[in-house]
Amino acid sequence: PIPVIIDCDPGHDDVFALWLAAGNPEIDLRGVTTVGGNGRLEHTTHNARVALTVAGVDGVPVASGADKPLRRELTPATWIHGDNALGGPVLPEPTVPLDERGALDLIADLLEGASEPITIVPTGPLTNIAMLLEQRPDLREYIKEIIWMGGSTGRGNVGAYPEFNAWVDPEAADLVFKAGLPLTMVGLNISHQALITEEVIRSIGAIGNDTSAFGVELLRFFCSTYDAVEGMPEGPLHDPITVAIAIDRAVASIQRCHVDVETRGEFTSGATAVDLHDMLKKEPNADIAITLDVPRFWQLIRDAVANLK
Numbered sequence: 562p563i564p565v566i567i568d569c570d571p572g573h574d575d576v577f578a579l580w581l582a583a584g585n586p587e588i589d590l591r592g593v594t595t596v597g598g599n600g601r602l603e604h605t606t607h608n609a610r611v612a613l614t615v616a617g618v619d620g621v622p623v624a625s626g627a628d629k630p631l632r633r634e635l636t637p638a639t640w641i642h643g644d645n646a647l648g649g650p651v652l653p654e655p656t657v658p659l660d661e662r663g664a665l666d667l668i669a670d671l672l673e674g675a676s677e678p679i680t681i682v683p684t685g686p687l688t689n690i691a692m693l694l695e696q697r698p699d700l701r702e703y704i705k706e707i708i709w710m711g712g713s714t715g716r717g718n719v720g721a722y723p724e725f726n727a728w729v730d731p732e733a734a735d736l737v738f739k740a741g742l743p744l745t746m747v748g749l750n751i752s753h754q755a756l757i758t759e760e761v762i763r764s765i766g767a768i769g770n771d772t773s774a775f776g777v778e779l780l781r782f783f784c785s786t787y788d789a790v791e792g793m794p795e796g797p798l799h800d801p802i803t804v805a806i807a808i809d810r811a812v813a814s815i816q817r818c819h820v821d822v823e824t825r826g827e828f829t830s831g832a833t834a835v836d837l838h839d840m841l842k843k844e845p846n847a848d849i850a851i852t853l854d855v856p857r858f859w860q861l862i863r864d865a866v867a868n869l870k
């Protein structure tokens with residue numbers, strides 16, 4: 562199995578990313594770290610522990626990281642994820658403990674202790690990952706690749722162009738795109754293909770375990786806020802596409818190109834300028850996920866949920 566660390570801000574779709582990693586036999590989930598994003602750090606950390614508890618996953622360390630972006634204040638996405646970042650179901654008291662190490666120390670220990678390079682999957686703002694690369698450049702060689710949910714080749718979701726994870730901490734995203742590590746960007750352009758249809762919700766509910774029941778409540782809440790905010794009753798399940806790509810790159814078509822992150826624009830701060838047509842003739846720095854094999858993606862989700870509690 563492929564060793565993976567997920568750095569997340571749960572968040573409804575982050576929970577499914579955790580479940581896909583925990584429930585798919587091709588992935589060895591080595592650790593989970595949290596960041597302020599969809600909610601404040603205390604909520605995203607609590608929610609990560611809840612997600613693993615509900616699914617019966619134990620033995621995976623969970624550590625908390627940055628409570629706010631590198632150089633900005635945090636604006637949590639309460640309008641989509643609710644006040645506790647995981648609106649909808651009643652949250653059980655987590656039995657999965659919080660690791661006493663901070664996120665950066667946990668990632669460092671996991672990277673240094675592994676016998677092969679590890680894939681890092683961030684599904685929130687890139688604050689922790691940027692700090693890691695800044696503070697511990699010696700660890701780069703232990704990172705196989707980074708597969709990040711964030712950015713977009715076109716539309717945004719917090720403005721015309723910026724996507725939430727990039728917009729929360731554009732300085733961190735800028736640093737990661739400039740780091741020169743193998744990097745895949747899973748942006749809104751592909752995540753808006755993973756629409757949570759009624760049929761998807763029913764098929765997940767039909768699995769009939771604790772995880773699926775909790776998952777259906779998450780999906781219903783998420784779709785109701787997407788409907789209220791964006792007029793999309795079938796919301797997009799962004800984050801687990803990253804894990805699906807880690808499992809099997811063929812689940813998406815990929816185009817390699819250069820990406821710049823806008824950190825200063827008056828109307829575009831946090832936008833990713835993805836040079837799909839190579840107008841700038843700059844060295845490519847990212848693989849951009851373009852088209853999703855939608856049936857395969859949902860099958861991976863269902864199979865993983867069925868393997869959990």
Ligand code: BDR
Pocket residue numbers: 572573574575599638641684685710718724725726799800
């Ligand atoms: C991203 O922002 C968050 O709301 C989701 O969890 C996802 O990571 C989508 O823009």
Ligand code: CA
Pocket residue numbers: 569570571572574575599684685800
């Ligand atoms: Ca997220």
